Amino acid sequence: MKRNRAFSFALTAPSMVLLALLTVFPLAFTVYFSFTNLNMIKPDQMKVVALKNYVRIFSDPYFLQALGNTLKFMVCAVVIETVLGLLIATFVHNLTRWQKFVRTFLLTPMILPPVTAVLIWRIMLSNNYGIINKLLEAFSIQPVAWLNEVRTAFWCILLIDVWQYTPFAFLLLYASLQGVAKQQYEAAQIDGAGTVAQFFFITLPNISGGILLVVLMRAIDSIRLFDKVNILTRGGPANSTATITQYIYNYGVGSFKIGYSSAGSVIMTLIVLLISAAYLTRTFGTGR
Amino acid sequence: MKKSLVILLVWAMVFCVVFGAVSAQETLTVAARGGSHVDAMNAVKEAFEAEHGVKVEILGLESADLKQKIGLDSINEVGELDLVMVDDPWMPEFGENGILANLTELGYETDDDFTPNSLALGRVPYGVGDQYALPFSGNVILFFYNKSLFEKYGVSEAPTDWAAVLEIAKKVSEGGEIGYVIRGTQGDPIVADFLPLLWAFGGGVFDDNFNVTINSEEAKAALELYIELLANGVNYEKNDIVAAVSDGKAAMSLGWPSWYISGETASAAYAPIPGKIDADAERNNAGMIGNWLLGITANSGKKELALEFLKFVTSAESQKTGALNGGVPTRRSVLTDPELTEKYAYFPTLLEATLESVARPRTPLWGEVQTALGAELSAAISGVKTVEEALAVAQSQIEMIME
Numbered sequence: 001m002k003r004n005r006a007f008s009f010a011l012t013a014p015s016m017v018l019l020a021l022l023t024v025f026p027l028a029f030t031v032y033f034s035f036t037n038l039n040m041i042k043p044d045q046m047k048v049v050a051l052k053n054y055v056r057i058f059s060d061p062y063f064l065q066a067l068g069n070t071l072k073f074m075v076c077a078v079v080i081e082t083v084l085g086l087l088i089a090t091f092v093h094n095l096t097r098w099q100k101f102v103r104t105f106l107l108t109p110m111i112l113p114p115v116t117a118v119l120i121w122r123i124m125l126s127n128n129y130g131i132i133n134k135l136l137e138a139f140s141i142q143p144v145a146w147l148n149e150v151r152t153a154f155w156c157i158l159l160i161d162v163w164q165y166t167p168f169a170f171l172l173l174y175a176s177l178q179g180v181a182k183q184q185y186e187a188a189q190i191d192g193a194g195t196v197a198q199f200f201f202i203t204l205p206n207i208s209g210g211i212l213l214v215v216l217m218r219a220i221d222s223i224r225l226f227d228k229v230n231i232l233t234r235g236g237p238a239n240s241t242a243t244i245t246q247y248i249y250n251y252g253v254g255s256f257k258i259g260y261s262s263a264g265s266v267i268m269t270l271i272v273l274l275i276s277a278a279y280l281t282r283t284f285g286t287g288r
Numbered sequence: 289m290k291k292s293l294v295i296l297l298v299w300a301m302v303f304c305v306v307f308g309a310v311s312a313q314e315t316l317t318v319a320a321r322g323g324s325h326v327d328a329m330n331a332v333k334e335a336f337e338a339e340h341g342v343k344v345e346i347l348g349l350e351s352a353d354l355k356q357k358i359g360l361d362s363i364n365e366v367g368e369l370d371l372v373m374v375d376d377p378w379m380p381e382f383g384e385n386g387i388l389a390n391l392t393e394l395g396y397e398t399d400d401d402f403t404p405n406s407l408a409l410g411r412v413p414y415g416v417g418d419q420y421a422l423p424f425s426g427n428v429i430l431f432f433y434n435k436s437l438f439e440k441y442g443v444s445e446a447p448t449d450w451a452a453v454l455e456i457a458k459k460v461s462e463g464g465e466i467g468y469v470i471r472g473t474q475g476d477p478i479v480a481d482f483l484p485l486l487w488a489f490g491g492g493v494f495d496d497n498f499n500v501t502i503n504s505e506e507a508k509a510a511l512e513l514y515i516e517l518l519a520n521g522v523n524y525e526k527n528d529i530v531a532a533v534s535d536g537k538a539a540m541s542l543g544w545p546s547w548y549i550s551g552e553t554a555s556a557a558y559a560p561i562p563g564k565i566d567a568d569a570e571r572n573n574a575g576m577i578g579n580w581l582l583g584i585t586a587n588s589g590k591k592e593l594a595l596e597f598l599k600f601v602t603s604a605e606s607q608k609t610g611a612l613n614g615g616v617p618t619r620r621s622v623l624t625d626p627e628l629t630e631k632y633a634y635f636p637t638l639l640e641a642t643l644e645s646v647a648r649p650r651t652p653l654w655g656e657v658q659t660a661l662g663a664e665l666s667a668a669i670s671g672v673k674t675v676e677e678a679l680a681v682a683q684s685q686i687e688m689i690m691e
Contacts, residue, residue: 041359041385062663062685128528128537148472148523150670236474238667250659254352255381256359 027269034262041256053263063264065239066247069154070223071271073243077161077222082214084162085169090203092170093177103174110167118231121160122147125232147232150240157228157241165221169214176210177203216279220272244268315343316590316597318371319357321580322348324546325373325425328615332606336597344597351375358585362387367587370594374421374581376409381652383412383420388583392418394595401604403642406618410581414650421583422602423618427544428641429484429576430634432556437465437539446559450488450513451566454520456539461520466538468521469529470514474666477526479658480576481542482665484561485510487646488574493661493686494649500690502661503683509565511668511675518669530556544578545634546616558634560641577645579618618642653689660685 034053038046057063092102109117124131125146133143146156184202193201204211226245229235235242235250244264252261320326326348333344347369349357355378361367362385374382382388396419398407406423408415433446441460447453457467471481486492491506501507521540524532530547532538533556548556563571582602584594600606607617608625611632617623623639648654661682668678 041362041381041387043363060688062660126528127522127524128532145523147525150672234473234475234477235663236478236666237472237670238672239474239663240670240672242663251656253356255653255655 030262030265030269033259034266036259036262038259038262039256040258046259049259053260054267057260057263057267060251062239062242062251063244063247066235066242066244069239069241070225070243073154073158073161073225074219074222076158077165078215078218080158080162081166081169081218082173082211084166085214086173086211088166088170089173089177090199092174106170107167109164110171112164114164114227115231117164118160118228121156122232125156148237150237153233153237153241157225157232160228160232161222161225165218169218172214172217173207173210176207180206212279212282216276219275223268223272223275314341314590314593315345316370316594317368318344318346318373318582318597319354319361319369320346320348320373321351321354321375324614325580327613328425328610329601331613331615332601332609336600340593340596342593358382358387362585362587364587366589367585369585370588370590371582371584371598373424374583376577376579376581377648377654377658379409379412379421379581380414380650380654382583383417384652386586388412388420389586389588389591389594390418391420391422391584391595391598394584394591396422396595396599401619401621402602403618403620403623403639405577405642405645405647406579409577409579409647410583414647421581422598423579424582424602425580426616426618426623426638426642427546427578428638428645429480429542429561429578430545430558430637430641431540431561432533432543432548432558433540434533434536434538435557436536438557441539446557447562449562449564449566449569450485453540453562454513454516457517457520460539466521466532467540468517469524469532469538469541470518470521470669471526471529471541471543472518472523472666472669473525475662476658477662478665478669479662480578482510482514483646483648484542484574484576485514487576488561488563488572489513489565490570490572492649493657494651498649498651498690500683500686502686503679507679508675511665511679514665515669515675523669545638558637560637560644563644573644573646575641575645577642577647651690656689657686660689 035048035050036046037049037052088106092099092106095102112120123129125133127133127143127145127148130146132146136143144152146152180203184206185198188198188202224245225243226249229241229243229246230249233241235246245268248261248264248268251257252264318329320329326346329346333346336342337344347357354373355375358369358372358374361369372388374388398419402423403426406426407419410419410421410423411417412420431446437460438444438456441456441463443456443459447456453468459467461467471477483493486507489506489510491501491504491510493500493502495501521538522532526543526547529538529541529543533541533543534548542561545558548558561574563574582598584591584598588594601610602618604619604621607615607619607622608628611617611622611628616638617628617635620639622628623635623642625635629635649657651657664673664678664682664685667673667681668675673681
């Protein structure tokens, strides 16, 4: 028994060391630095400042606005992408022809490098020569400054995210649907269950693990939203698209303030952990 | 067996000699802003390499990456980078924190051929201290306008005051076209677009003692005018501004010359930025200077050689060759060189504007100040806050940053 344990330990040790080097140490240092005034270009002047960074960050209205925007974005993106992904996955799963082609075609936005995708959208949304405004003009509708107006900028960024990451939700949910036993549907049909009843009482319970995974992964990813905002709006107009990562970048990393940006990063990590708690409890809490 | 061993040893020796010689060649590493700056440097570096038997390696980086790389390398005892390009607003931060070597102490003697305003950007403290960096690439925001639209609306020459700009914008707007284009994207675009107006109105973000003065009557008047210009125009990002003014869709905007003028032709007419509120007002300097400087890192192991390269790459001869490869000179003699002005007619205007230019406030915290100011200006032009509210919040936020 002891030999077995030693053998298991020997096998897992390299992964544990790697995990410690890549995850635990950086996280521990980030937490430590968040209680200091460390400036990257003045490391010799580092002092422990206790909770000063956290007090300042929570008293900054720009951070609170960025936090609100990030949570709003996360909720909207996760709900829309999961629901759309589920609808598309169900549709493709039930296709009798062209299934492979549609599946490949739908994945195209996800394959594009994120910056390239954002730049393509910037050209399409251009106020002056963008195709979207040209189409509006063709119907005698006044062009819209999509990324420069408070009422549209946030939703444009959300739209781009939905376009880019719904295929991810589709892919995971489509894979889950493939695993649902056909006999269950056959039995339900014999019992007289309609399509809607089959969807709610057979499909959904069977793929709930997949849905939870999509929600978790998209929630974590959308909290880190940065590239779209930085390239398209820089947080504007009027901070309506500012996010936590962009705040950390503008007020911390860009000015070499590692202590301050570490505090922002710790807050962000805690939010992600809070969101992941449900999934982690479900996955590890029951011993699965 | 012995034979093979001897052959192996001989080849190993040859290998060591060849690769030893290659690695023995000295290399100067320059971290530069990617794009035309790198092209301009590459166009002249061969002559220096041949003369000094050295290899000059130029790393072209995006602006934010460049700043991070310089910061990270500065904490090494001996740096990987020997020379670095520095955007002029970074100078106070880099100068005060000992990232750059003191060129004056290294024996550099000031060269009066550089425009004084450009040279002042590389001094620590600003304008009066020792030289820490030399102006590599020059730029000043100019006033751009479309001549055919001006002719169409009976405007004969570029306006010299902001009341005239507004009047023209209104006239063009009433005619159904775009009078004025603001660059109102939050962050540095809106700040760079608004500061010339603020300066023309006699205002500023700080006074001479670095007290915050953004919540002033001058700033209020300038921001109100800015919003009125927007009411007679549109809010575009850079590429849209250039296309709209160049194609005659919009009448006027502010911008960096490099956007509008690529190669030998200017697609829009240009003039220095109006420095007066109206025809009777006092004239203030309002053109924002934006230079890329080149300095030697304080932890470079090859400072003397780096200084030679710095002098070489910023010499009149190199700047002339660089200008033909997309560079923008910072020396009077090059900006007035007849051969170049024939090709680049805007060089004399650029020189005139540089001599009257204003630098962004010299504080190591400018990056954060700009972010806060940009957010409030954006809120004001979007109508989310009134002019008074936006300026009051900007004042308190900047005061908090400067604490």
